[in-house]
Amino acid sequence: DAMVIQNPRYQVTQFGKPVTLSCSQTLNHNVMYWYQQKSSQAPKLLFHYYDKDFNNEADTPDNFQSRRPNTSFCFLDIRSPGLGDAAMYLCATSRAGAGEQETQYFGPGTRLLVL
């Protein structure tokens, strides 16, 4: 089945130690998104890629970076995690064009714990 995959499902890191979360998709969608979701809150968009074009949200901290080496993969890098970065990180994809660009398909998320 076509899907959005996130690894790992749970990630523990230390305060200040860089961490990378990964997302892959078999939907062949050209848009990929990263969201941060804190407990009992709605997901908050960090950035998205349209093909190789990176689009950062204005209020996304510089501590958060992303890479998309090819259509299928997208990475979220947190350069120096703080305690406030503990959250669920959700990856999503959509297909631009043909009126479908707005429907996003989500992965299961990676729960990040910062010690």
Next chain:
Amino acid sequence: AQSVTQLDSHVSVSEGTPVLLRCNYSSSYSPSLFWYVQHPNKGLQLLLKYTSAATLVKGINGFEAEFKKSETSFHLTKPSAHMSDAAEYFCVVSRGGFKTIFGAGTRLFVKA
């Protein structure tokens, strides 16, 4: 500017009774609207979407929603709740440019 308001942070129903989760939106043009469901520690699953076709939209698991332009509403309903429906529900409006706006979410509790 676009926005979305979920009118209830929590809704509690008994199993077998109807579900109503309320969502109002504001948009300067005809929006695309979505309902997503999120079970604990899981990602978001698309329930249904409205994209200016039929105003009554049927989704998965027996859910449906009706787009009412005059009321700027997109309420989610289900005739009979099941225990497995207990989850967080998000109403989402698309503002184009690959960006979406999430409501704050409604937690649905289903009592046996």
